[in-house]
Amino acid sequence: MKAVLINLVPRTGKRRHFGKLEFQRTFNFGLLSIASASKKCGHDVEVWDAADPEICSEDGLLKSLLKSYPDVVGLSCISGFAYPELRRTAALVRRALPKVKIIAGGMDHVGRIPQIVLSEIRCIDAVVSGYGEEAFSNILNVHADLSKRIPGVNTRDGNSFIASENMNIYDLEYGLYKNVSALPPSVEMARGCPYSCVFCVSAKSRVVRRSPNSLADQMLRVCEVYDDPGAKLYLEAPLATFDQSYLSSLHRALIERCIQPTWRTEVRIDTLNPAIVEQLAESGCRVLDIGL
Secondary structure (H helix, E strand, C coil): CEEEEEECCCCCCCCCCCCCCHHHCCCCHHHHHHHHHHHHCCCEEEEEECCCCCCCCHHHHHHHHHHHCCCEEEEECCCHHHHHHHHHHHHHHHHHCCCCEEEEECCCCHHHCHHHHHHHCCCCCEEECCCCHHHHHHHHHCCCCCCCCCCCEEECCCCCCCCCCCCCCCCCCHHHECCHHHCCCEEECEECCCCCCCCCCCCCCCCEECCHHHHHHHHHHHHHHCCCCCCEEEEECCCCCCCHHHHHHHHHHHHHCCCCCEEEEEEEHHHCCHHHHHHHHHCCEEEEEEEC
């Protein structure tokens, strides 16, 4: 099947300067992971960004949809600030392609309130809860027949199914993300967090982390896509954790691949060992966002 996944971009945020600075543009690694997983199942999938000049206007989006003519459109809404865009974009998609299946997702927001979304936005056909790679691939595998019972897929008839527990971290096919080089690059390093912060959807979940070699392979892909062996990356993780062995292996793996990327990630202050700071720097770390 043919599918288009669209990263919705909020028009407002928590701060007045939201969206005014170039580095605030976001790279939706979750959508690219879903597209990469679906491609492995044999489907034709592409990721669009709502901030892309080609589709940021209503006319541009309508023309692109009619040109692509997908069977399924996936809309990513990971923040309450993007909810108005979900409503607006879903209506535009339905107007352009009356028979297309429209699937919404976003584990941090709409995936937590699927039946509310389905009742408020009638042109959305289903909402995915949790990680979406397996659920979305299965939607395409059954030719978007939403009467099928698919884990993680919530439908308007009241059927809400438990989200898939598959926390695999997929290799990203950056070429599936339209105009990807215009966005700041990211690599997903880990999923899950053992801590119990009540505000976080990743709380008390199993932790899965890329091996140093796997992480270096993904960094190499980014450097190749952006044509920059010293690319500045963001390592995505609910909680990044490091030890001397991991950092030594990562440093060696980057040298073997002849790249020198620098990177930024976020950590908790109580998991950061000052003894490894020099090794962090050697392996390319330049900025740590530290949570308390």
